[in-house]
Amino acid sequence: MIRFARDMMRVLRTPCREHVALFCREHDAPLSRGEAFGLRVHIVYCGGCRRFREHLLHMRLLGHTLAQLAENEPGLPADVRERLNARVASASKKN
Amino acid sequence: MVTDTDHPNRSTAEAASIAVSSSDSREVAAQRWIAEHGDVLWKFALARTRSKDAAEDIVQDTVLAAMQGFASFKGGSSERTWLLGIAAHKIADHFRRVRRTKSPATPAISPDATCMCATCRGMFTEKGMWACVASKWPDMKLSETEKAEQAEALRACIDALPPGQAEAVWLRDILGIPAGEVCKAMDLTDTNLWSRTHRARVALRSCLETKFGLRKDKRR
Numbered sequence: 001m002i003r004f005a006r007d008m009m010r011v012l013r014t015p016c017r018e019h020v021a022l023f024c025r026e027h028d029a030p031l032s033r034g035e036a037f038g039l040r041v042h043i044v045y046c047g048g049c050r051r052f053r054e055h056l057l058h059m060r061l062l063g064h065t066l067a068q069l070a071e072n073e074p075g076l077p078a079d080v081r082e083r084l085n086a087r088v089a090s091a092s093k094k095n
Numbered sequence: 096m097v098t099d100t101d102h103p104n105r106s107t108a109e110a111a112s113i114a115v116s117s118s119d120s121r122e123v124a125a126q127r128w129i130a131e132h133g134d135v136l137w138k139f140a141l142a143r144t145r146s147k148d149a150a151e152d153i154v155q156d157t158v159l160a161a162m163q164g165f166a167s168f169k170g171g172s173s174e175r176t177w178l179l180g181i182a183a184h185k186i187a188d189h190f191r192r193v194r195r196t197k198s199p200a201t202p203a204i205s206p207d208a209t210c211m212c213a214t215c216r217g218m219f220t221e222k223g224m225w226a227c228v229a230s231k232w233p234d235m236k237l238s239e240t241e242k243a244e245q246a247e248a249l250r251a252c253i254d255a256l257p258p259g260q261a262e263a264v265w266l267r268d269i270l271g272i273p274a275g276e277v278c279k280a281m282d283l284t285d286t287n288l289w290s291r292t293h294r295a296r297v298a299l300r301s302c303l304e305t306k307f308g309l310r311k312d313k314r315r
Contacts, residue, residue, distance in 0.1 A: 056300070059249065
């Protein structure tokens with residue numbers, strides 16, 4: 001409980017630049033409960049951070065679309081596969 | 096959000112896989128990588144470089160480097176992620192070479208710095224509060240064509256990121272590989288990865304605002 005309150009207060013006292021870093025970090029690692037709650041409270045009254053978070057979510061969705069587009073591309077062409085296998089064979093002979 | 100804790104049994108499964116892999120000769124292992132992971136490596140390299148020749152070179156260099164480093168693969172990440180990590184380094188090297196030969200008139204969109212970088216300095220006041228009024232972006236309830244157009248804009252913005260940042264953000268945000276695996280594959284600490292992805296996302300946001308025609312320099 002003390003840690004929760006301490007983390008929350010630390011987040012609420014820091015400027016928006018630090019909140020942006022936390023919003024980004026949230027995508028890579030879970031924040032502590034206090035940090036996460038502090039951020040949720042902050043975005044209630046900070047339009048800039050709220051918008052930034054929306055933009056991050058928007059970029060995530062675009063990332064999924066981009067992943068689908070990349071996934072729909074054809075795979076390794078047969079001629080490239082052959083050349084790669086030949087190159088691997090010659091490299092292992094050299095060693 | 097995919098996290099490392101989503102794969103609690105991976106280490107056991109990988110340990111078995113490594114034991115099998117270790118018994119393979121390097122050539123057999125390399126041929127297996129080409130067969131099993133060739134498509135993924137090719138799509139990754141092609142999506143980043145958009146050149147079939149460059150993609151072929153990258154996949155080839157990745158497989159040859161993996162053959163050399165086969166003994167050092169300790170199974171901290173899946174075999175596919177390990178290969179993608181090697182490919183990410185090769186792609187970053189490719190772009191460093193390309194940028195060295197290009198004129199300096201095409202700078203990367205975000206300089207290599209902490210969050211006091213030029214991109215952030217434009218966003219915040221000296222006290223770290225918002226300086227620019229962020230614009231509302233187009234709604235995500237778009238047609239498939241519009242979504243594809245916006246995704247292509249994102250791809251163009253990723254292309255403009257510094258090498259290293261672009262690969263980290265591609266592995267994390269596009270391929271959705273857990274952060275812990277990206278760290279192991281790219282040989283980064285957690286903090287290094289957070290720093291790279293933070294700078295990359297801030298820069299991508301600014302770049303997309305410009306692409307969507309929403310960039311404002313309005314001061315609060």
